[in-house]
Amino acid sequence: MQAAFAPLRHSTFRALWIANLASNTGLWIQNTGAGWLMTSLAPSPVMVSLVQAAAMLPVFLFALPGGALADVLDRRRTLIAAQLWIAAAGLLLAVLAALGLLGPWGLLALTFAIGAGTAVIFPAWAAATPELVPHEDMVQAVALNGVGFNLARALGPALGGFVMAAAGAAAAFALNALGFLALLWALVAWRRPIPPRSDLPPERLPSAVRAGLRFAIAVPAMRAAILRACAFFLFASAVWALLPLVVRDRLGLGPAAFGLMLGVAGCGAVAAGVAMPMLRERLTQGRLVFFASLLAYAATALLGLASHWAPAAFAMLLFGAAWLAAGSTLGVAAQLTSPTWARARALGVYHLSFFGALAVGAMLWGWVGTRAGVPMALVLCAGAGALAAVAVRPWRLDGSAPGTAASRVKGLPDVPLPLPKAPAPTFADLLHEDSGRLLEAVHYRIDPVDRAAFLAAMREVRHVRMRTGALVWRLYEDVAQPERWTELWAVESWTEHLREATRLDEADRTALARAAAMHHGDEPPKASRHLNVDPC
Known part of the structure; x- marks a missing residue:
């Protein structure tokens, strides 16, 4: 237990981690509100799944340029600018919802705008983590970032569901904007050491992007992390995309239950994060991702077959644990492979693949759900995902990284x-x-x-x-x-x-x-x- 939380003893990492928790909680409140609001504005499976796609597609489009910016410019200032953008988009979303002027396409557009800000934040924050903790704590710090994200998933959706039921979508969207303002305050307070000056001119953005792509293609361990991330998240995206319809149509429950289901998944992820040091001692990275993938797809099939809230909640608990175990292990593999000069842009390539797979998967399984029904779509996704996990297993994640x-x-x-x-x-x-x-x-x-x-x-x-x-x-x-x-x-x-x-x-x-x-x-x-x- 103590090893799981060791990075929190470093004050700067602890302050930013707590602020990130608040920010991510707000983000999950917004995602919960947007997903549930769409079931009223345009209740087709395709439109509901497009909310998930609108949140993830910008990261596919902008993660690599955002990562290159974080390598070329000061990472702290890049993070602050991105937080201001997201807070502004969140406030606009809240105002339009309060005035009754928010339609389905406006909801998707502003969700896309918030996703564009997160496209810059994800690689920049991941690349900044080694600056906040010593090398011996970095692996667990990356895992703790995943724990924080999933703890927010446990708190945010539950809070979002209750806020939606009690005060409506505008209040949920306003809480999201406040969460990002909390992280903005922590970033302003962070006194990042000034990096050594170089006699070379700053890299231009197109050149930095190309260098990041070349690095990701040249390093076998990075290629393996990207391929296996695509194989996992393409199929795991079905749960997040179709869960609102499972709760509303299959289980006959309301927004509070939807938030609690997402909260149960977050609890499973937090439990997995605490167990990660023990799991890493017993399993290689590749085996851990493989077994976590199989567990995630078993949970997906169970969710598709469930007609009562209890087995559905158990499926979400297992899915959240598997999601954290696979996702954090893949993220650690990508981060440890990347040298300092290319870390943010290389992680941008990884996040591009990660969120691209989530966006494509959300649209794909939304379309399958429209054609075959939501339960059948989840069962088909589980079977196809298990086959994909077996197919990509030969790509090794634990090859020697540069500098090891x-x-x-x-x-x-x-x-x-x-x-x-x-x-x-x-x-x-x-x-x-x-x-x-x-x-x-x-x-x-x-x-x-x-x-x-x-x-x-x-x-x-x-x-x-x-x-x-x-x-x-x-x-x-x-x-x-x-x-x-x-x-x-x-x-x-x-x-x-x-x-x-x-x-x-x-x-x-x-x-x-x-x-x-x-x-x-x-x-x-x-x-x-x-x-x-x-x-x-």
Whole structure:
């Protein structure tokens, strides 16, 4: 129990965690109010499921640019700006509802606007977590963020259901805006250390977005986290999308019961969060996500078959626990894989996939519910989700991440890395962020008997180059002199080439040194840089 809450001993993390709890509680009050209000404004399964899609689709569209902004700009200021946007949208939603001017499409539009703000918040907050706790507490801090989100899910929907029943939708939407103002106050009070200044110009947003995409594609563990997140959340989204109709039509209950059902799911998630340290000791990340996925789909099938509130509530309890276990484990895998320079944008790619799967799944299962009925849609979703969990299981989440001890080579001698000559003075005016592509080359002389070992070393070098910004990477062997090899890779510009060195961590330098150590000669491998020239 003590290990589960250890990160809360750090005062800054504790203050922001509590403020996030208030903010997320308000968000769940708003989501509960919006979902239930839509059952009155436009009670078809498609329109009700579109509320869920409108909340999640903006994160699919804006998570990657939002993550890139959080890497390029100050994360604290980015979070404050996003909170102001969400509070303004929430207040507008409350005013329109109070005046009776809110229709179904206006509800969807403002839900979308609030989702756009959360698209910036999610990757920026996740990337800021390592700044708030020491490394040994980071894994449980990420899990505690999930616990806080799901504790809000336990409190918010129940509170939202009672507020809707007692005071109407406008009051629920106003509480959401107040919750975000609480987090805004905590962010203003946070005194974030000033990061070290760089002599390089700030990254431009399009370039930062492309670098984040290249990183996510280049790292196998990140690719696995994204793929398995898509496979889980595409099917798990059906419960959140169709639950209002299960409560209203299948169980014949009202908004207070709907809020309590969501609250039960939140209680299951909180219980799972407390148990996560023990579960991580017994199961690998991949096995934990697999078993949690199967539990979630079993709960989905039970919810579809339930005709009484008791089995439905039990299904939601199991589903909430499985949701937290799978979601927090996938989030930890993605976060531990990401280096500091790319953390927010890499997590933006992850959240893009996560919420994209939720949005697409909500629309898909809403359509299936319209065609086949809500109970059948949930049962079909459970079966298809279990098959998907089996299909993606071979993609490993627990591969060695950059900078981990498993990826270092012990006993390697101190080998100087290849360094190119300084550029000629005549090129001074051409070497900048708009220089165009730059081709880099390293020439090795390798004993033919070391060919297999060299190729193995260069596979890791390729990962290093792609992680740190290469557009393309190639390795060539001289057909006339088999001992001669040339490594080539291209980057977007001269400035992007200079950023490569700042993105190397200890494990990256070890991988490069391992390849350089296999070179035969009195000097290190020869390195050169070539600016793209258009002869026309």
